[in-house]
Amino acid sequence: MKQTIRFAFYKTIPVLLGYLFLGLAxxxxxxxxxxxxxxxxxxxxxxxxxxxxxxxxxFLSGGAGVVTVAVMTLLINSRHAFYGLSFVEKFRKMKxxxxxxxxxxxxxxxxxxxxxxxxxxxEKQAMFLIAFFDQIYxxxxxxxxxxxxxxxxxxxxxxxxxxxxxxxTIFIDQWREAKSHIPxxxxxxxxxxxxxxxxxxxxxxxxxxxxxxILTALKGHLGxxxxxxxxxxxxxxxxxxx
Amino acid sequence: MSRERALLIxxxxxVCTLITRxxxxxxxxxxxxxxxxxSYLGQILPPAIMATLVVYCLKGANLFSASHGIPxxxxxxxxxxxxxxxxxxxxxxxxxxxxxxxxxxSVF
Numbered sequence: 437m438k439q440t441i442r443f444a445f446y447k448t449i450p451v452l453l454g455y456l457f458l459g460l461a462x463x464x465x466x467x468x469x470x471x472x473x474x475x476x477x478x479x480x481x482x483x484x485x486x487x488x489x490x491x492x493x494x495f496l497s498g499g500a501g502v503v504t505v506a507v508m509t510l511l512i513n514s515r516h517a518f519y520g521l522s523f524v525e526k527f528r529k530m531k532x533x534x535x536x537x538x539x540x541x542x543x544x545x546x547x548x549x550x551x552x553x554x555x556x557x558x559e560k561q562a563m564f565l566i567a568f569f570d571q572i573y574x575x576x577x578x579x580x581x582x583x584x585x586x587x588x589x590x591x592x593x594x595x596x597x598x599x600x601x602x603x604x605t606i607f608i609d610q611w612r613e614a615k616s617h618i619p620x621x622x623x624x625x626x627x628x629x630x631x632x633x634x635x636x637x638x639x640x641x642x643x644x645x646x647x648x649x650i651l652t653a654l655k656g657h658l659g660x661x662x663x664x665x666x667x668x669x670x671x672x673x674x675x676x677x678x
Numbered sequence: 679m680s681r682e683r684a685l686l687i688x689x690x691x692x693v694c695t696l697i698t699r700x701x702x703x704x705x706x707x708x709x710x711x712x713x714x715x716x717s718y719l720g721q722i723l724p725p726a727i728m729a730t731l732v733v734y735c736l737k738g739a740n741l742f743s744a745s746h747g748i749p750x751x752x753x754x755x756x757x758x759x760x761x762x763x764x765x766x767x768x769x770x771x772x773x774x775x776x777x778x779x780x781x782x783x784s785v786f
Contacts, residue, residue: 450771471684482692495687496679505687509694516695518727520702522720524712527703540699542731549724594749594779600735601757601774605767607728608758614725623726627733636737640730647726648719655718 440557444565447551451543452573454599457592459577462489466582469497473582480578484571485541488512489578514641518648519545532564539567541574543599550606616658623647745786753778 463476483489488509495505519540520527527536540548544567551566553559611620623643630643651658679687706712712720736754739747757774764770 449768453771453775475684475688479688479691483688483695485695488691488695492688492691495691496684499679500687502686502690505690506694509691510698513695513698515727515730516698517701518723520699521706521716522724524702524706524716524720528707537699537703538696546728546731591783592779594782595775597750597753597778598771598775600732600750600754601771602767603728603731603735604754604757604774605761605770607725607732608761609767610725610728616722617725619722620725620729623729624733626726627730631733631737639737640734643730643733644727647730648723651719651722651726652715655715658722 437561440561441565443553443557444562444569447547447562448566448569448573450598450602450605451547451570454543454596454602455570455573456577456580457595458486458599459574459579460581460584460592461596462486462493463578463581463583464585465490465493466496466578467585469493471496471582473579476578476582477575480571480575484539484574485513485516486574511641515542515644516540518644522549526563530560530564532560532567536564536567539571541570543602544570546603546606550609618654618658619647619651622650622654626650745782749778749781749786752781 459480462480463473466476466479467473479489479492483492491508491512494500500508519542520537522545523536523540527533530536547566547570548563551559551563553562607620611617614620626646627639627643630639630646633639634642702716706716732754736747736750739750741747753774756777757770760773761767761770
C-alpha cells in the first residue's frame, strides 16, 4: 500500500503543479466575485472540472439562466463523454466505480490511459489513488486561492504550462508505443483544422466527432483488436498492421 | 445573486458535468458485453484525444500578438525534445514549465 501511494504520488506530481496553480486561479476569481472559500470547496468538491468552473464564476457573477447554464456545461464538457470509452470495462471491476467516473478529468484520464503499474502492484488501487490525489490538489488549490486572496509569496505566472507539458509527454510516449500513428495524426489534423474553422472555444467537440468518424471508417485498416477485452491493458496488441 | 440561486447554479453544473462523464458507462456499462466498435474506439482514441488536448492547450498562443506565441511553442519544443531524448516525464515537464515561466515573466 505504501509503495502504491508513493507510486501514485510520483505519477501525479505534474498534475499537482498544474492543479494547485489553476485551482488557486479559480479560487481567486471566485473570491473576487464575492464567494468565500466554502464555495470554492463546494464547487471543486462536486463539480470538479477545470474549464467549466472558470465559466461557473461568470455564471455566478452574472445572471445566467438555468437552461443556459445546463446547455453550456453539457457542451463544454462533452469531450468527457469520449474519455469513458477507454475505461468502460476497467472501471466496472473497481469498488470505487462511481468515484472513478465522477473524477475522470482531462488530466486524470491522461494519467490513467498511460498508466503502467510495476509488477506486483494492485493496479486498481493505483488508479483510484491517482484519481483521488488529483482531486485533492484541485480542491486544495481552489480553497487556498479563495482563502488567501491576493497575498501570494511569489510570481507563479505560467506554472499552469505544466498541464500542457504533461499532455505533450504523454502524447510522445503513446506515439512511441503505437504501431500505427494514424489515430494520433488524425486527432492532430482534425483538431488543428477544427480550431481554424470553429475557433478556440468551440473546436473540441466537432474535432472529436470527426476523429471518431474517421477512425471508425478506418477500422478494418488499423488491425483488429477483437480479442482484446480491456483497452490499454495490452498496448502492444494495438494496430498490428500499417 | 442570492446564495440559494448560486447553490442551484453550482448543482446544475455539477449534475451536467457528471452526465457527460456518465454517458459511455450508461450506454455500454452494466453487465452487457461492450460492443466491439466501442472497445476498438476505447483503444485507439487516447493518442487522438491527447493530440486534441495538446492543441487545446496551445490554442491560446496568438501568432499575431506581441509574443507571436514564442513562449508557448518554444516551451512545448523544449518539453518534447527533452522527452524524446531523456524519456523522463518529470524532467521534461519541469524544464518546459520553467522555460515558459521564464519567458512569460521576464522576456515577453
